[in-house]
Amino acid sequence: GESVGLHLPTLSVQEGDNSIINCAYSNSASDYFIWYKQESGKGPQFIIDIRSNMDKRQGQRVTVLLNKTVKHLSLQIAATQPGDSAVYFCAENNHNQGGKLIFGQGTELSVKP
């Protein structure tokens, strides 16, 4: 059968609070970053992206912050809802490597009603 997986980092928040999910990326040459949301049994769903010429980008209830100096990416979710419960993956991309996505390990967000 399937091998035992790793334990993902978990973030537990109260419904209505803001959530911040962090990601450290490895390659200083990476110039495109994506956040995906993956619900149980489903494929990753695109949330928001940011290019390296920006340090902040906002979507609906979500904000991505990029700090290239320390190679850090964060996803902020405002007014977190039970439907936000999922695993969140950051991914980095470097066009010098043919655009291959490198995924972070993922963070499991649990929203308590």
Add this chain to the structure above:
Amino acid sequence: DAMVIQNPRYQVTQFGKPVTLSCSQTLNHNVMYWYQQKSSQAPKLLFHYYDKDFNNEADTPDNFQSRRPNTSFCFLDIRSPGLGDAAMYLCATSRDRRSRIQETQYFGPGTRLLVL
């Protein structure tokens, strides 16, 4: 709606019995990817097609093969599934992987493979 479709959603096969997973897309994207994802892990790229150009990842076992008969369809063939191949298999597409402007990858819902 334009989308990435994977069939079947669940596939049960026997140890050593060849199995094929399928992916289709209505996005008209020229790049298609196959990923393997095991429990609590990030997706792992197996290979991708840029148009008809096949690109294998160095650590993808020979047991995994792929076919892309046209722009819309891509297949993952597992020639002799082992117990360790049980996983979620994800198909993704993007518009132009060799452009200096990176494009988002859009994922399908995945096929969960169980090997008995």
